[in-house]
Amino acid sequence: xxxxxxxxxxxxxxxxxxxxxxxxxxxxxxxxxxxxxxxxxxxxxxxxxxxxxxxxxxxxxxxxxxxxxxxxxxxxxxxxxxxxxxxxxxxxxxxxxxxxxxxxxxxxxxxxxxxxxxxxxxxxxxxxxxxxxxxxxxxxxxxxxxxxxxxxxxxxxxxxxxxxxxxxxxxxxxxxxxxxxxxxxxxxxxxxxxxxxxx
Numbered sequence: 001x002x003x004x005x006x007x008x009x010x011x012x013x014x015x016x017x018x019x020x021x022x023x024x025x026x027x028x029x030x031x032x033x034x035x036x037x038x039x040x041x042x043x044x045x046x047x048x049x050x051x052x053x054x055x056x057x058x059x060x061x062x063x064x065x066x067x068x069x070x071x072x073x074x075x076x077x078x079x080x081x082x083x084x085x086x087x088x089x090x091x092x093x094x095x096x097x098x099x100x101x102x103x104x105x106x107x108x109x110x111x112x113x114x115x116x117x118x119x120x121x122x123x124x125x126x127x128x129x130x131x132x133x134x135x136x137x138x139x140x141x142x143x144x145x146x147x148x149x150x151x152x153x154x155x156x157x158x159x160x161x162x163x164x165x166x167x168x169x170x171x172x173x174x175x176x177x178x179x180x181x182x183x184x185x186x187x188x189x190x191x192x193x194x195x196x197x198x199x
Contacts, residue, residue: 005042008120012113013037016093022109024094034061038089038117045199046081047123048072049114049133050174052092052102063088064175071175072129075192087121089114091133102132111136122164125198130174137169155191157198168198 016035019025028035036053039062048064056066064072076083092102092110114136118126128134131150138147141160146153150171158169172192178185 005120009037009042009117012116012120016110016113019094019109022094022106023103024092024096024106027097028058028094031058033058033095035093036061036063036090036095037093037113038063038087040083040087041085042087042121044085044087044121045124046086046195047118047121047126048086048088048129049126049137050088050090050129051132052090052106053095054099055095058095063090067179068174068176071178075175075189078189079192079196087117087123089117091136107132107136111140115140119163123167125168125170125195127170127172127195129172134171138171141167141169143169155187155194157194170194170198 016037019035036057050064053063054066054068056069057063063069072088073083076086091114092106093113094106094110096102096106126137128137134150134153135147138144138158141158141162143158143160146156146158150173153171154173156171160167160169170191173184173188175188178188
């Protein structure tokens with residue numbers, strides 16, 4: 001099973017690398033940077049879904065490897081896990097210009113790759129990091145009526161059904177929030193601790 005999962009995820013990587021129809025492809029080539037597909041256990045019970053790569057991520061091809069990545073690692077360790085135990089990816093796989101928010105057409109192009117990653121890895125918990133991944137995942141799983149601002153629904157747990165069975169959706173603040181609003185940091189750790197109950 002692991003081999004076939006690895007093969008399927010490798011296929012996604014190859015498709016994203018050659019995704020010439022993406023408006024971000026040309027920029028990636030010009031800047032000599034990488035798409036960020038995802039990393040971690042292919043049998044992870046917990047999947048974290050961010051929004052899009054930043055500068056450090058595009059330079060390395062690894063998700064959450066800058067300052068906000070250090071916060072994410074601390075939070076994962078806080079719930080007794082290591083980064084290699086979980087799977088970390090983004091909704092958009094290439095860095096939007098100057099770290100701007102992803103555009104609707106970019107989300108539309110990249111989202112099917114995330115859908116496939118979810119079906120391959122089959123997590124029990126999908127924790128979204130930030131408002132764009134939260135909005136996409138809630139809509140994907142038929143929970144659009146629950147969508148409110150992230151300040152209202154962070155740390156709430158939603159039940160959903162997917163191709164392989166039941167899954168819990170937990171919207172979380174993006175780790176970068178802890179860098180800019182230190183007052184929210186303890187709340188973010190508290191939200192994270194919920195994940196342990198559902199894996």
